[in-house]
Amino acid sequence: MQTVDVLVVGAGLAGLHTARLLAQQDLTVSVVDRRRSLSSGIRTTGIFVRRTLDDFDLPDRFLGPAIRDVLLYPPSRQFPIRLSSDRDEYRVADMPGLYQHAHHAARSAGAQIRLGVRYDNASHGVVRFAGASPVKARFIIGADGAYSRVARDLNLDVNRRFLVGAEIVHPIATGTTTPAFHCVVDPRIAPGYLGWVIDDGLHAHVGIAGYPHAMRTGIRHLLDRFAADAPGRAAPTGPVERRGGPIPVGGVLRRLANPAGLLVGDAAGAVSPLTAGGLDPCLRLSELAATVTAAYLRSGDPSILRHYDGQALRARFRGRLLLRRLFAGVRSPAAAEAAVTLLRGRTGRALATRILFGDGSFPDIGPEPVLARA
Ligand SMILES: Cc1cc2nc3c(=O)[nH]c(=O)nc-3n(C[C@H](O)[C@H](O)[C@H](O)COP(=O)(O)OP(=O)(O)OC[C@H]3O[C@@H](n4cnc5c(N)ncnc54)[C@H](O)[C@@H]3O)c2cc1C
Numbered sequence: 001m002q003t004v005d006v007l008v009v010g011a012g013l014a015g016l017h018t019a020r021l022l023a024q025q026d027l028t029v030s031v032v033d034r035r036r037s038l039s040s041g042i043r044t045t046g047i048f049v050r051r052t053l054d055d056f057d058l059p060d061r062f063l064g065p066a067i068r069d070v071l072l073y074p075p076s077r078q079f080p081i082r083l084s085s086d087r088d089e090y091r092v093a094d095m096p097g098l099y100q101h102a103h104h105a106a107r108s109a110g111a112q113i114r115l116g117v118r119y120d121n122a123s124h125g126v127v128r129f130a131g132a133s134p135v136k137a138r139f140i141i142g143a144d145g146a147y148s149r150v151a152r153d154l155n156l157d158v159n160r161r162f163l164v165g166a167e168i169v170h171p172i173a174t175g176t177t178t179p180a181f182h183c184v185v186d187p188r189i190a191p192g193y194l195g196w197v198i199d200d201g202l203h204a205h206v207g208i209a210g211y212p213h214a215m216r217t218g219i220r221h222l223l224d225r226f227a228a229d230a231p232g233r234a235a236p237t238g239p240v241e242r243r244g245g246p247i248p249v250g251g252v253l254r255r256l257a258n259p260a261g262l263l264v265g266d267a268a269g270a271v272s273p274l275t276a277g278g279l280d281p282c283l284r285l286s287e288l289a290a291t292v293t294a295a296y297l298r299s300g301d302p303s304i305l306r307h308y309d310g311q312a313l314r315a316r317f318r319g320r321l322l323l324r325r326l327f328a329g330v331r332s333p334a335a336a337e338a339a340v341t342l343l344r345g346r347t348g349r350a351l352a353t354r355i356l357f358g359d360g361s362f363p364d365i366g367p368e369p370v371l372a373r374a
Helices: 013-023 050-055 095-108 149-153 219-228 279-299 302-307 310-315 318-328 333-344 346-357 368-373
Strands: 002-009 029-033 047-049 069-073 081-084 090-092 112-115 118-123 126-130 132-142 162-171 180-184 195-199 203-210 241-248 261-263
Touching: 002 013, 002 279, 013 029, 013 095, 013 132, 013 279, 029 132, 047 050, 047 279, 050 279, 069 333, 069 346, 081 333, 081 346, 095 112, 118 149, 132 149, 132 279, 149 261, 162 219, 203 219, 261 279, 279 302, 333 346
Parallel strands: 002 029, 002 132, 029 112, 069 180, 132 261
Antiparallel strands: 047 090, 069 081, 118 126, 126 132, 162 203, 162 241, 180 195, 195 203
C-alpha cells in the first residue's frame, strides 16, 4: 500500500494551495479529486477582492480587468445606489486557468495529484477510494467542499447552514459596457442573499443565491427569470456556461483539527457569512493549515494542532454572523425596498462601502506562534 505523509481530499483552490505549501516543506503529499478535469464542475464566480489580490501571488494572465463600481438595486430595480471606489476592488478570474495553474504549482512542488478518484472513507490512517487502491496517510486534509465527507469520518464539525448559488457565464462584446458589479436585493429571486451581474468588459456572470428552502420554484427557474431582464446584463457573444453549488454561511466551524487530520476551505466553513465570499478565506486558512500540519508532522506533538482553532477564528465573525441573520430576515419585497432605502443615507452608505470595499472578509491568521513552537 502506498504511504504518504499527507492525503488531501479535494483539488479546489483550498486543497491545491495546501498541497503545494506542504510539498514545498518536503512532505510526501497526495491529492485526490473526484472530478476528471479541473475545468469541469466549477462552483464559483471567481471574484477576487482587492485584499486577496494584494496578499497572494495570483498570475495576472488569469485575472480579468479591474472593477471599481458597485450598483445596489432594490426589488423595483429603480434608482440603484452607486458606490465607486478609487481603487481596483474586484477582478474576476479565469477559473479553469487558475485551477490549472494551482495544479501545476502543486505538482511542481512535488505533490502527486490524481483526478477522477473519489474518496470513500478513512479509518486508522487508511484512506479508501472508489475504484482505486487504498493509501496509508499519516494525516488527512479535508478540502472536499461544503458537504465534506472527510469531516464526518474524522469526527470533526460539519457545516449546517447553507445558501445555494447558481449562475450563467458568457463572453460579451468588448468595449460595449462599463465594467461594474450589479447587486439586486430581491427576496423573490434571491431570498437571504443577492442576485448579481458582474461585467468586467470581457465576460458577464449572472447569478443568484439564497436559502434553498425559500426557493420554492427551484434555483434554475429563478435564475432564468432573473437573467431575462437582469440589470447591466449584456448579450452573450459565445457559449453560455452554468455553474452552481452550496455555500456554507454558518461561519468557521469550531472543531477543525485532531491528530488524524484537519479541514480547509468550504469544508472548514471558511466563507464570509455575510458576503458569501470563500476564495480569500480558503487561501488564508490553507496557509495556516499547512504551517500547523508541517509543524505537527515534524514534531509529533498533538498540542500544536491547538493553533488551528476554529473557535478562536469564529469569535472574530460575530458581527458578520449578526448581519447574516439580519439579511436572512429580509423576506418581503417591501422589507428589501426599506433596507435599500436605509443604505441610501450617510450611515447606510458607509456600512455598504465597508462591506463591499473593506479589508475585513476574513481575519489575518499569521503562522508565527506555530513556527515559534515547532
Ligand atoms: C455559485 C457560487 C459563486 C461563488 N462565487 C464566489 C466569488 O465570486 N468569490 C468568492 O470569494 N467566493 C465565491 N464562492 C465561494 C467559493 O467559490 C468557495 O468558497 C471556494 O471555491 C471554496 O474552495 P474549496 O477548495 O474549499 O472547495 P471546492 O472548490 O468546492 O473544492 C472541493 C473539491 O473537492 C472535491 N471533492 C468533493 N468530494 C470529494 C470526494 N468524495 N472525493 C474526491 N474529491 C471530492 C470536489 O470535486 C472539488 O473539486 C461562490 C460559491 C458559489 C456556489
